[in-house]
Amino acid sequence: MTRFLTVADGLGAWLCALVVYALDIATLIGHGLFALAMPWRMTPVARTVLVKQVLFTGVEALAYVLLAAVLTALVLVVQAQVQVAGLGQTDLFGRLLVVVVIQEGGPLLVALLVIARSGTAIATELATMQIGGEIRALDLSGIDPFHYLVVPRLGGVAIAVACLVVLFVTVTFGAGFLLSRVMAPSPPDLAQFVGILAHNLHPDDLLVLLAKTVVPGLLIAAIACHEGCATTPTITGVPRATTRGVVRPIAAVLLWNAGVTTVAFLT
Amino acid sequence: MSAPLLWFDAVCVHDPDYAEPLLEFLRLQIRAGEAVALVGPSGSGKSTALALALGESEPTAGAVQVLAWDPRALDRAGLRELRLRVGHLPQQGGLLSNLTLADNIALPLLFHRRLEEGAARHEVRALCRLLDLHELPAVMPALAPPLLRQAVALARALILQPTLLLIDEPDAGLGGDAQEDWWRLLWRVQQELGVAMLVATADREHVQILTGTVVPLQKRRTATFRLL
Numbered sequence: 001m002t003r004f005l006t007v008a009d010g011l012g013a014w015l016c017a018l019v020v021y022a023l024d025i026a027t028l029i030g031h032g033l034f035a036l037a038m039p040w041r042m043t044p045v046a047r048t049v050l051v052k053q054v055l056f057t058g059v060e061a062l063a064y065v066l067l068a069a070v071l072t073a074l075v076l077v078v079q080a081q082v083q084v085a086g087l088g089q090t091d092l093f094g095r096l097l098v099v100v101v102i103q104e105g106g107p108l109l110v111a112l113l114v115i116a117r118s119g120t121a122i123a124t125e126l127a128t129m130q131i132g133g134e135i136r137a138l139d140l141s142g143i144d145p146f147h148y149l150v151v152p153r154l155g156g157v158a159i160a161v162a163c164l165v166v167l168f169v170t171v172t173f174g175a176g177f178l179l180s181r182v183m184a185p186s187p188p189d190l191a192q193f194v195g196i197l198a199h200n201l202h203p204d205d206l207l208v209l210l211a212k213t214v215v216p217g218l219l220i221a222a223i224a225c226h227e228g229c230a231t232t233p234t235i236t237g238v239p240r241a242t243t244r245g246v247v248r249p250i251a252a253v254l255l256w257n258a259g260v261t262t263v264a265f266l267t
Numbered sequence: 268m269s270a271p272l273l274w275f276d277a278v279c280v281h282d283p284d285y286a287e288p289l290l291e292f293l294r295l296q297i298r299a300g301e302a303v304a305l306v307g308p309s310g311s312g313k314s315t316a317l318a319l320a321l322g323e324s325e326p327t328a329g330a331v332q333v334l335a336w337d338p339r340a341l342d343r344a345g346l347r348e349l350r351l352r353v354g355h356l357p358q359q360g361g362l363l364s365n366l367t368l369a370d371n372i373a374l375p376l377l378f379h380r381r382l383e384e385g386a387a388r389h390e391v392r393a394l395c396r397l398l399d400l401h402e403l404p405a406v407m408p409a410l411a412p413p414l415l416r417q418a419v420a421l422a423r424a425l426i427l428q429p430t431l432l433l434i435d436e437p438d439a440g441l442g443g444d445a446q447e448d449w450w451r452l453l454w455r456v457q458q459e460l461g462v463a464m465l466v467a468t469a470d471r472e473h474v475q476i477l478t479g480t481v482v483p484l485q486k487r488r489t490a491t492f493r494l495l
Contacts (some may be wrong), residue, residue, distance in 0.1 A: 045377035121287050133359060133361050142347045142375070
């Protein structure tokens with residue numbers, strides 16, 4: 001009985017900590033969105049930080065995202081055509097592509113790439129600044145670290161993720177069409193290909209895509225900023241923040257995407 | 268006589284984790300143009316006193332007034348307003364490691380006054396001339412020598428023309444001639460700009476270059492070390 005109570009106690013404490021953490025992140029995102037919603041109140045120097053974040057997270061990741069899109073096209077679009085045709089279910093081809101590329105695979109793959117590059121970078125940078133006393137120095141000179149460090153990163157990562165997902169989806173379909181012309185046994189022509197996609201693309205799919213791009217972008221940046229700023233001044237502080245800046249956004253994005261898919265499926 | 272810019276009246280700070288108080292009945296006042304040094308060894312409460320003046324912590328007893336404000340009574344916006352008027356030079360400078368030296372100095376101007384880049388650069392150059400920083404290398408702080416880093420941190424603390432400057436262990440990490448050069452620079456800035464200064468330092472010898480007004484603090488807290 002005592003052992004059961006100990007386990008229940010531990011589980012309860014863990015759940016409470018999880019809820020508090022989720023509320024912290026939600027509050028951070030809420031305040032960040034409020035600040036981003038009034039860009040005229042944002043200082044020019046904070047806007048510069050936002051632009052730099054878009055460049056780092058978006059533009060500098062282009063090569064990786066394009067490579068991922070072409071490989072996805074090779075694996076998915078061509079394979080889908082071949083396999084679906086083999087099963088005699090060619091009418092499912094378009095819907096399959098929309099679901100896999102637009103609703104699930106595209107947003108998730110881009111989010112994982114952004115976590116690997118920018119989540120780690122943000123968490124490490126802010127943790128180093130925290131331990132070096134830079135964030136405290138900013139605060140004591142009247143520069144709000146939230147408005148100078150966090151808000152631009154939230155906005156920059158969210159914008160970059162949204163743009164990268166649109167690019168990923170476009171390139172995947174474009175490369176998929178071109179590759180299928182070369183590799184598939186009876187490929188559709190361009191008009192047929194676009195027609196198949198347009199026929200199977202519903203307005204709800206775009207809502208799902210929006211939910212799975214903007215929110216994960218905010219989650220990645222918010223968790224990385226939170227971990228960076230909350231680091232402890234110990235020798236393991238920075239590596240721990242970096243690890244958490246990767247693992248926690250992955251968990252959060254997977255949970256969010258699963259939730260959105262569930263809601264979309266039920267409605 | 269003008270009202271004091273900074274006023275500590277019988278200020279006590281107790282930390283429940285320690286048996287000894289961090290500060291006990293500290294009294295001091297600084298008027299416009301004055302420089303005062305809080306001198307004491309590590310653990311004597313110097314940084315605690317500066318934290319009180321910046322509204323980072325609160326006294327257990329006694330009263331603190333900074334520019335006629337009680338930091339305890341200020342909300343977050345009020346504290347920001349206070350910190351815009353009080354320059355602060357932390358230990359190790361606190362420069363942002365991802366900005367060049369010049370960008371570090373310009374940051375408060377760009378953030379608070381929303382100046383154009385060119386106008387900010389102009390003000391930075393004017394202040395740098397005063398501090399003998401004629402050719403500021405376009406490098407990040409980590410690549411600059413310690414004395415230059417400290418001078419740039421001082422410039423950043425002065426760029427908004429504060430009436431009061433709080434300096435924490437200004438010569439930490441400096442040695443030999445650099446230490447003396449640094450204190451002479453502080454003295455010159457104090458003379459030329461007339462800014463009031465509160466300096467927390469353990470350096471009893473060099474502080475005399477800046478000021479003869481010294482408030483001695485006793486060691487109260489013993490740092491404990493634990494092997495991991």
